Amino acid sequence: MLTKRIIPCLDVRDREVVKGIQFQNLRLAGDPVELAQAYYEQGADELVLLDISASKESRSTMKSLVEKVADVIFIPFTVGGGIRSVKEIRELLRSGADKVSINSSAVKNPSLIRDAAEQYGSQCIVVAIDVLQTPNGWRVATLGGTKVTELDAVEWAEQAEELGAGELLVTSMGADGKKNGFDLPLYGAISERVNIPVIA
Amino acid sequence: MIGIVNYGAGNIRSVANALRKVGADSVYVDTPAQLNNCSRLVLPGVGSFGAMLDFIDGNGFRDPILNWIADERPFLGICLGYQALFERSEESPKSTGLGVFKGEVVRFLQGKVPQIGWNLVVPDEVSIIPRGYYYFVNSYYPIVRSEVLTSTTTYHSNFVSAVEYKNILATQFHPEKSGKIGLELLRRWVRAD
Numbered sequence: 001m002l003t004k005r006i007i008p009c010l011d012v013r014d015r016e017v018v019k020g021i022q023f024q025n026l027r028l029a030g031d032p033v034e035l036a037q038a039y040y041e042q043g044a045d046e047l048v049l050l051d052i053s054a055s056k057e058s059r060s061t062m063k064s065l066v067e068k069v070a071d072v073i074f075i076p077f078t079v080g081g082g083i084r085s086v087k088e089i090r091e092l093l094r095s096g097a098d099k100v101s102i103n104s105s106a107v108k109n110p111s112l113i114r115d116a117a118e119q120y121g122s123q124c125i126v127v128a129i130d131v132l133q134t135p136n137g138w139r140v141a142t143l144g145g146t147k148v149t150e151l152d153a154v155e156w157a158e159q160a161e162e163l164g165a166g167e168l169l170v171t172s173m174g175a176d177g178k179k180n181g182f183d184l185p186l187y188g189a190i191s192e193r194v195n196i197p198v199i200a
Numbered sequence: 201m202i203g204i205v206n207y208g209a210g211n212i213r214s215v216a217n218a219l220r221k222v223g224a225d226s227v228y229v230d231t232p233a234q235l236n237n238c239s240r241l242v243l244p245g246v247g248s249f250g251a252m253l254d255f256i257d258g259n260g261f262r263d264p265i266l267n268w269i270a271d272e273r274p275f276l277g278i279c280l281g282y283q284a285l286f287e288r289s290e291e292s293p294k295s296t297g298l299g300v301f302k303g304e305v306v307r308f309l310q311g312k313v314p315q316i317g318w319n320l321v322v323p324d325e326v327s328i329i330p331r332g333y334y335y336f337v338n339s340y341y342p343i344v345r346s347e348v349l350t351s352t353t354t355y356h357s358n359f360v361s362a363v364e365y366k367n368i369l370a371t372q373f374h375p376e377k378s379g380k381i382g383l384e385l386l387r388r389w390v391r392a393d
Contacts, residue, residue, distance in 0.1 A: 001354055002317040003333060040379070045318055045335075074218055076335060076377050096213050098377065121247050123314055123337045167316060197316050 005045040007199060010035060011052045012081075015061055018052070033068045040073040047073060048101065048169070051081030052144070063095045070096025078126055080169075084109075089116050093124060101169055103128040104142035107149065107156070110163055117164025126199075127165040129153060131186060132173045138186055145173050154189050161194045169199045202226040202390070203238030205265075205281075207245050207255055211376075215244050215278070218376035222387040232264040240390070241268055244376075245280025249305060249340070250292025252280045262298065269300055269368060276389055277370035279338065282362070285370055286342045301363065302345035310356035314339040321361050321373060323351040328388050329362055332381040334373035336361075341372055 010017050016030045036047055049069065051062045066079055079092050080101025089100050106113050106127050117125045130141045131153040138153035157168055170190060172183035182200045191198045202219055204212050206228040219226045219242075226242070229235060243265070245252045256262050269275055277285055286297045289305035297305070308315060316337045323329040329351055341359040344350060353361035353372075362371040369389055375382035 001356075002315065002319050002336075005317050043379075070213060071217055074214075074221065074376060074383055075379050076337075076374075093211065094213075096211065096217075098211055098214070123246065123316065166314065195312050196314075197312055 003045070005199070006043075007046040007048055008039045008044050009048040009050060010039075011050050012062075012065065013051075013053045015065060032065055033072060036069045036077075037072045040075055044075060046075050047077040049077065049079050049081075049097075050101070051079070053081070063091055066092055066095040066097050078169075080126070080128060084112075086112070086115050086119060089120065089124075093120060099124045099126050099166070101126040101128045103130065106160065107140060107142050107151065110159065113160060113163035113165055117166070122164045122166035122196075125165050126167045126169050127157075127160040128169040128171070129157060129160070130171045130173055131183075133183075133186075138189075141173060153186070154193055157190045157198075158193050161196050165196060167197045167199060168194065201238050202240045202242060203229040203235060204242045204244060205261065206230045207243075207247075207252060207280075211246070212244055214374075214376045215242060218383060218386055219390065222383055222390055224386075224390045230259075232260050235264055235268065240274040240276070241265075242276045242278065243281030243284065244278045245284065246337075247280060248291055249280065249283055249289035249297070250295045252284055253292070253295040253297065256284070256298075266298060266300070272367040274389070274392065275368045275370075277368070278374060278376070279372060282370035282372050283340060283342055285363075285368070286344075289340060291340050300368070301342075301348060301365070303343045305340045305342045307340050308355060315355045318378075319353050319355060319361075319373070321351050321353050323362070324349045324364075327351060327362075327364060328369065328385070328392060329364075329371075330381055330384050330388075334361075334371075334375065334378040334382060336373045338372055 012032050076098040078099040079097040084105045130145045131138050132141045140151040140156050141148045216226045283305045285300040286303045287299050318333040344360045348363045348365040350360045351362040375385045
């Protein structure tokens with residue numbers, strides 16, 4: 001049966017890794033390609049590269065970074081961060097990414113999911129969902145978690161699946177970085193309503 | 201020179217990168233004429249059975265591939281490139297597969313679909329495939345009705361995750377995405393007679 005996947009996520013700003021999961025004995029290097037290769041050598045099952053750069057100039061930097069990473073690792077790798085169009089998706093897939101992750105753009109424009117899935121296949125499309133627990137329940141947050149919407153997280157997850165997402169990458173904002181474990185009720189709630197993999 | 205059929209979808213760059221890593225040069229094959237320069241052929245594929253067969257027929261690849269196989273030249277099919285070798289698929293009922301092997305491609309009925317992740321491949325004793333975990337991303341798998349060497353994987357129930365027959369190696373999983381064990385399989389295939 002399928003193993004559970006361990007998927008390091010590298011946040012990249014202007015070609016520097018600013019944050020990563022800390023394995024024992026692994027020194028955090030600034031260079032994303034080196035770090036990607038190190039995680040691959042250490043046995044990571046997959047890799048996620050998130051572009052958290054503010055500027056639009058970072059687009060072409062990201063493309064060349066994707067090419068370099070694709071040259072040195074032989075596990076699936078997903079790229080995300082500010083992806084807004086099918087054209088950007090095409091460029092990133094052509095540069096060597098196996099999947100793309102879309103977040104705020106999908107909330108703003110849900111048909112992006114369907115259009116991209118139709119062209120490239122659902123297996124290439126990961127919908128990332130940042131979730132905040134509010135007094136009214138779990139709500140979807142966008143723009144790096146700065147904007148809380150009225151959208152119910154579980155319903156959005158179902159909708160994303162219907163539109164063609166192949167996987168969901170769900171981050172519980174309250175639990176993130178606290179090292180107290182995952183928000184199990186949230187993942188349980190989503191996992192039982194969708195038939196696609198949910199990545200914590 | 202290894203030819204990789206440029207299907208237009210999926211990540212053939214990964215296949216080329218992985219082959220390079222194991223010391224083999226490759227070219228993308230856009231037209232059947234380019235097959236003349238190749239000594240080994242890879243048919244990768246991601247997407248749908250129907251779209252792949254449309255590409256094969258639309259670009260005149262069907263007979264050249266069948267001839268390649270009939271001449272017993274080295275052939276590696278990956279994912280859809282594995283499924284395409286069978287007769288038909290539930291995914292695209294109007295399409296006709298290459299029919300190299302008897303059997304039909306069917307959809308997983310249990311569990312989350314597609315299967316995405318690392319699963320155990322248990323090969324036959326004399327297989328070229330190292331036993332271990334490989335990366336799968338598939339919703340369909342073939343029911344194999346030909347007498348061929350098979351490898352088995354369990355996803356809620358057992359299915360044939362790879363076949364070998366004479367010059368053909370075809371896998372449901374992605375060796376180019378399966379880390380070191382995938383590279384080892386490619387290394388063996390590249391060096392096989």
